[in-house]
Amino acid sequence: MIVIRNRDLRSVIKVAVPFIIVPLLTFAGSVVFDQKRHIIISLAIAVMALLLFAAGFERKTTGSRRLVIVSVMTALCFAGRFIPFLKPISALTIITALYLGGEAGFLVGAMTAVLTNFYFGQGPWTAFQMLAWGLIGFIAGLLAEPLKRKKALLLIYGALAGVGYSLIMDIWTVLWYAEGFSVKLYLGAIVTAIPYTLSYAVSNVLFLAVLAKPFGEKLDRIKTKYGV
Helix, strand or coil: CCCCCCHHHHHHHHHHHHHHHHHHHHHHHHHCCCHHHHHHHHHHHHHHHHHHHHCCCCCHHHHHHHHHHHHHHHHHHHHHCCCCCCCCHHHHHHHHHHHHCHHHHHHHHHHHHHHHHHHHCCCHHHHHHHHHHHHHHHHHHHCHHHHHHCHHHHHHHHHHHHHHHHHHHHHHHHHHHHCCCCHHHHHHHHHHCHHHHHHHHHHHHHHHHHHHHHHHHHHHHHHHHHCC
16 A cells, blocks of 8 residues: 655645546547547546545555445445446445545545446546546545535535536537537537436435435444544
């Protein structure tokens, strides 16, 4: 397990990876590289997600224990994607971030996308899914304290996360359809995707309402027991 000890470097990584490097890789993969090289972009984002995760802890033992928990949450997300219609991926990613940090949330979201797409199909869209689910988790980690204190805020965030996921995926839809970005087409894609956007938002709210408390209690106990 890599440990990044320099605090300034960790701070730079925590900003650059989710908000600069991964978005640039995502868009580069869709407009610069051909579809045969999409897996390179996805793997590069996975490496960046691991680097971000490593920047979230100082001690090797703590990071190793956290990685085990993150692996379990990723496995649950993987299984959850096979549930028809309503899926718990975003909700579990958010819960992970609330109790293990935004870096862990980003890793769970990003890895869920790339791993499940080995079954559902890899493509340039994988990078957009990795970015969308990763950011949902990372931002949840930044807002962890208020989201854990007030359930209403958590549910609102879940709904907004569903909308945000759809908006990011609509960018990919436009790039795929027009081979370039068009505001007019993007607005059309948003309108067309309203039923899917609503399903994402409703799914997040329902799963957070049901899973946030029991999962949170268990993660808190694990953190206390193993000093994560």
